[in-house]
Amino acid sequence: MTSKITTLSGMQCVVLGGGGFIGTNLCRALLTRGASVRGYSRSRTYPAALDGVIWTSGEFSDRTAIARALDGCDIVFHLLGGSIPDSSNKDPLGDLMSSAVPSLQLLEVCRAAKVRKILFVSSGGTVYGIPNAIPIPETAPTDPISAYGISKLAIEKYLALYHYLHGQDFCVLRVANPFGPYQSPDRRQGLIASLMHRISRGQPIEIWGDGQVVRDYIYIDDVIEALLAAVTYGGPHTLFNVGSGVGRSVLEVVRDVAEALGHPDVQRIHKPGRATDVPVSILDIARIEREVAWSPRTDWARALRLTADWIRTI
Amino acid sequence: MTSKITTLSGMQCVVLGGGGFIGTNLCRALLTRGASVRGYSRSRTYPAALDGVIWTSGEFSDRTAIARALDGCDIVFHLLGGSIPDSSNKDPLGDLMSSAVPSLQLLEVCRAAKVRKILFVSSGGTVYGIPNAIPIPETAPTDPISAYGISKLAIEKYLALYHYLHGQDFCVLRVANPFGPYQSPDRRQGLIASLMHRISRGQPIEIWGDGQVVRDYIYIDDVIEALLAAVTYGGPHTLFNVGSGVGRSVLEVVRDVAEALGHPDVQRIHKPGRATDVPVSILDIARIEREVAWSPRTDWARALRLTADWIRTI
Numbered sequence: 001m002t003s004k005i006t007t008l009s010g011m012q013c014v015v016l017g018g019g020g021f022i023g024t025n026l027c028r029a030l031l032t033r034g035a036s037v038r039g040y041s042r043s044r045t046y047p048a049a050l051d052g053v054i055w056t057s058g059e060f061s062d063r064t065a066i067a068r069a070l071d072g073c074d075i076v077f078h079l080l081g082g083s084i085p086d087s088s089n090k091d092p093l094g095d096l097m098s099s100a101v102p103s104l105q106l107l108e109v110c111r112a113a114k115v116r117k118i119l120f121v122s123s124g125g126t127v128y129g130i131p132n133a134i135p136i137p138e139t140a141p142t143d144p145i146s147a148y149g150i151s152k153l154a155i156e157k158y159l160a161l162y163h164y165l166h167g168q169d170f171c172v173l174r175v176a177n178p179f180g181p182y183q184s185p186d187r188r189q190g191l192i193a194s195l196m197h198r199i200s201r202g203q204p205i206e207i208w209g210d211g212q213v214v215r216d217y218i219y220i221d222d223v224i225e226a227l228l229a230a231v232t233y234g235g236p237h238t239l240f241n242v243g244s245g246v247g248r249s250v251l252e253v254v255r256d257v258a259e260a261l262g263h264p265d266v267q268r269i270h271k272p273g274r275a276t277d278v279p280v281s282i283l284d285i286a287r288i289e290r291e292v293a294w295s296p297r298t299d300w301a302r303a304l305r306l307t308a309d310w311i312r313t314i
Numbered sequence: 315m316t317s318k319i320t321t322l323s324g325m326q327c328v329v330l331g332g333g334g335f336i337g338t339n340l341c342r343a344l345l346t347r348g349a350s351v352r353g354y355s356r357s358r359t360y361p362a363a364l365d366g367v368i369w370t371s372g373e374f375s376d377r378t379a380i381a382r383a384l385d386g387c388d389i390v391f392h393l394l395g396g397s398i399p400d401s402s403n404k405d406p407l408g409d410l411m412s413s414a415v416p417s418l419q420l421l422e423v424c425r426a427a428k429v430r431k432i433l434f435v436s437s438g439g440t441v442y443g444i445p446n447a448i449p450i451p452e453t454a455p456t457d458p459i460s461a462y463g464i465s466k467l468a469i470e471k472y473l474a475l476y477h478y479l480h481g482q483d484f485c486v487l488r489v490a491n492p493f494g495p496y497q498s499p500d501r502r503q504g505l506i507a508s509l510m511h512r513i514s515r516g517q518p519i520e521i522w523g524d525g526q527v528v529r530d531y532i533y534i535d536d537v538i539e540a541l542l543a544a545v546t547y548g549g550p551h552t553l554f555n556v557g558s559g560v561g562r563s564v565l566e567v568v569r570d571v572a573e574a575l576g577h578p579d580v581q582r583i584h585k586p587g588r589a590t591d592v593p594v595s596i597l598d599i600a601r602i603e604r605e606v607a608w609s610p611r612t613d614w615a616r617a618l619r620l621t622a623d624w625i626r627t628i
Contacts, residue, residue, distance in 0.1 A: 089479055092472065093418045100414075100468075104407045141453070143471070145478050150471045154414075157457070157464045158406065164459050165403055165589055275479055 004234045005075070005117060009034035014070055016060070016106070017079030018053065019044035021190070022121060022175075022223060024182040026077060027053045029224045040069045041080070045184045060102040063109060070113045075231055078106065078120045078155075084189050085126050085146040086274055092147035099151035100158070107162050117169040119230055120159055123152045124174035124241055124283045125215065134247070135216075135284035138174070138239050145278065160238065171230040173223075176243030176283050180220030180303065181310035191250065192217065192304075195257045196311040199266055209273030211251040214280040216243040219303035222296040229292045237291055243283030244296045260304035318548045319389070319431060323348035328384055330374070330420070331393030332367065333358035335497040335504070336435060336489075336537060340391060341367045343538045354383045355394070359498045374416040377423060384427045389545055392420065392434045392469075398503050399440050399460040400588055406461035413465035414472070421476050431483040433544055434473055437466045438488035438555055438597045439529065448561070449530075449598035452488070452553050459592065474552065485544040487537075490557030490597050494534030494617065495624035505564065506531065506618075509571045510625040513580055523587030525565040528594040530557040533617035536610040543606045551605055557597030558610045574618035 005011070013030050017023045018039025024046055030037045031052050038054040058065040060080045070076060081099055088095035110118055126149030127142050144150045162168040183190045185197030198205050226242045248256075258266050288294050298306075319325070327344050331337045332353025338360055344351045345366050353367040356374075372379040374394045384390060395413055402409035424432055440463030441456050458464045476482040497504045499511030512519050540556045562570075572580050602608050612620075 089475075092475070093415065093422070096415065096418060101407065101410065104410060108407070139455070143474055145475065147472070147475060150468060150475065153471065154464060154468045157467065158461070160457055161403075161406070161459060161461060161464065 005232050008228065008231060011035045011075055012038070012073040013075045013077065014038045014040065014073045015077045015079065016040050016066070017081070018050070018055075020079060021045070021183040022178060022220065023079050024049050025180070025220050025224050026079070026227060029228060033228065038069055038073065040066065046182050049182055060098065063105050066106060067109045067113065070109055070115065073113065074116045076110055076115050076118045077227065078103065078118060081148070081152075083148060085148040088146050088148035088151070089275065092150075095147040095151055099148075100154045103155045104158055107158055107168070111162065111166055111168060115168070117171070117231060118159060119227055120155060120170065120172045121227070122156055122172050122174045123149060124176040124243055125278070125281050127153050127156070127174060128281070130278050131281065134280055135245060135282040136241070137284040138241055138287055145275070156239070163238065170238060171233065172239045173226060173230060173242045174240065174283070175223055176216035176218050176241070176281070178218050178220050178223045180307050183220070185311070191215070191253060192257060192307060193311075195254060196261065196307060199258055199263050200261050200308070200311055202263070204267035204269050205254065206269050206271050207250060207254070208271050209277065211254070212249050212279075213273075213277050214247040214249050214282065216245065216247055216282045217253070218242065218244045218296055219298040219306070222298055225297070226288060226292070226294050229294045233292050235291050237287060240288040240292065241283040241285050242288060243285055244300075245283060245285045246300070247280060247282040256300070256304055260301070260308045319546050322542065322545060325349045325389055326352070326387040327389045327391065328352045328354060328387045329391045329393065330354050330380070331395070332364070332369075334393060335359070336492060336534065337393050338363050338496040339494070339534050339538050340393070340541060343542060347542065352383055352387065354380065360496050363496060374412065377419050380420060381423045381427065384423055384429065387427065388430045390424055390429050390432045391541065392417065392432060395462070395466075397462060399462040402460050402462035402465070403589065406464075409461040409465055413462075414468045417469045418472055421472055421482070425476065425480055425482060429482070431485070431545060432473065433541055434469060434484065434486045435541070436470055436486050436488045437463060438490040438557055439592070439595050441467050441470070441488060442595070444592050445595065448594055449559060449596045450555070451598040452555055452601055459589070470553070477552065484552060485547065486553045487540060487544060487556045488554065488597070489537055490530035490532050490555070490595070492532050492534050492537045494621050497534070499625070505529070505567060506571060506621060507625075509568060510575065510621060513572055513577050514575050514622070514625055516577070518581035518583050519568065520583050520585050521564060521568070522585050523591065525568070526563050526593070527587075527591050528561040528563050528596065530559065530561055530596045531567070532556065532558045532610055533612040533620070536612055539611070540602060540606070540608050543608045547606050549605050551601060554602040554606065555597040555599050556602060557599055559597060559599045560614070561594060561596035570614070570618055574615070574622045
């Protein structure tokens, strides 16, 4: 059933989670490539940005509505998630029921709809857990320290199972910490969006733990390029890390965001560290660079400036 | 919360899945070691074998009944599973709902009951999927080709998460293909039990595929010894393969079972192979041999004779 996809032009694409941060950017990019785009989420954070997208608002658990959204489509982008890492540990069962369970339902719907390819955005920051070595390759052990990460991992395994059993073509992208336009500063994910929002308004910022937690931040346009490249990729791999390959501490990010905004004086409130925070997470991106001829192209300072430009418009 | 357990005598043990094959043998062994034993399953295959066990019949999904069974207990053996590998692929969602979901509920119950240690019997034959190398060490990739294997893997990850977040002591045993007394020949798992039953009655046997599928068969008494040793093990590992470390093809097993029963003429019906059958699965047992000073002690021919002796009594 695996069929080579060579262009996005004229393709019927469905973006599940199209109303969120990655989803909004992805829908916009797909439209500019000439694809027909349907979006599906509970809600849209920036509805005006989704002009031209055929929209359905609905729950991930609503199998009938999802089936209707997928009818006749070629490519499904699965960006829907249940919770966030920290809250998932307060209710692991709730996370499983809102993430892995509807994802399995989705796989059945995709099978019935004869979807050509499923692209799943997994979590490069949580599936590995506390890494033995940095940077983390795709072959590293996967021992999540959050229920969120366990659900993402289970979904990856179900995708591989449906490929094995039914020939369903798919690709998993384990994305690091994306940032950029359309990342809402009001949600609890997204350090840079939150910092931009608060610093630009002269508000104090919260630092969890000692600020030495290191993450791999990647500009959203680069993530979207990786997703689009993965659609047409026809090689042997089905799993790729997507990150910058560079680690930055919270304190470095605070400094650089403040500089990008021209606000050198930032008031800091220190809070205790969180159990779900892996101390260091930097992805090894050699596989995707080699296989897909993709690389992160947006320079860090420029990416922060572009994000700062956007944050001033909202 | 991790506390060293040095003896089973006087321990309050709960065996979830106590009515099945491994469970029945485990309950009996625990009683002989002086433990107080409670059993919990939907049903008991051989109730007379469970004399002395405080019994509750119930569903795995019945959180209240499980909580009652666990009240005041020290050690929980989790042997409950949802389905079997082959049927799980016909209904992956059903498997998830009857395996990983109630296991997560169980973890919450164990936490509330302050259980000292949880021993989980995982599946050495399915969590690895198609192996890259034989024998398979615990560090091998885990890419199940059955929904059954994915659920088992998710449960392993949730156990590790509860240890990380709440200090819940646990140990996972990835058991190969166990056989021996109290394995019902009527269920769809257990090649040797099925062969023993049919051959001893002069009935034809079914061979799936070419009979070259290789598995690691281990006598039940050895599995039980590994489980008991894991209770008192206090070292750094939380995951062990439990197998014989030896691979045998279906055709070899048929030959040796026929010999053990003294029935050399076996009528064979050939059936198509199954998608869930990994071609070769042999576990690397170096870790448990080194860490727990456990080894499989029952010689293959003797194990078959003991099983044949038992099969004649039912």
